[in-house]
Amino acid sequence: MLVNHERRLLNKAAQSTDGRISVKRQRDRAWPGDHSRLRGLESRGDFVWVGEQAGPHLGGTFSTWQITAAGLQQLEVIEGRSV
Numbered sequence: 001m002l003v004n005h006e007r008r009l010l011n012k013a014a015q016s017t018d019g020r021i022s023v024k025r026q027r028d029r030a031w032p033g034d035h036s037r038l039r040g041l042e043s044r045g046d047f048v049w050v051g052e053q054a055g056p057h058l059g060g061t062f063s064t065w066q067i068t069a070a071g072l073q074q075l076e077v078i079e080g081r082s083v
Helices: 005-015 031-042 068-079
Strands: 020-024 047-054 061-068
Touching: 005 020, 005 047, 005 061, 005 068, 020 031, 031 047, 031 061
Parallel strands: none
Antiparallel strands: 020 061, 047 061
16 A cells, blocks of 8 residues: 555644644664655745754654645545645
């Protein structure tokens, strides 16, 4: 089964109360695959990068993005809803 990462990430941010999505850096200091996917969507204008911050636990660093109006519109197009 193919996963539409664009749709999944846009949906996750759109459904959150603040319109944000975060990814946690792994223990080996590498970022998970969603980090580069979000950077790609950011370069297209669907997200704006909010920043990076330490989490509540030692060693937990999070990178956060905010969905944009263009991202919400793109999600509507992907899901086949009228804009």
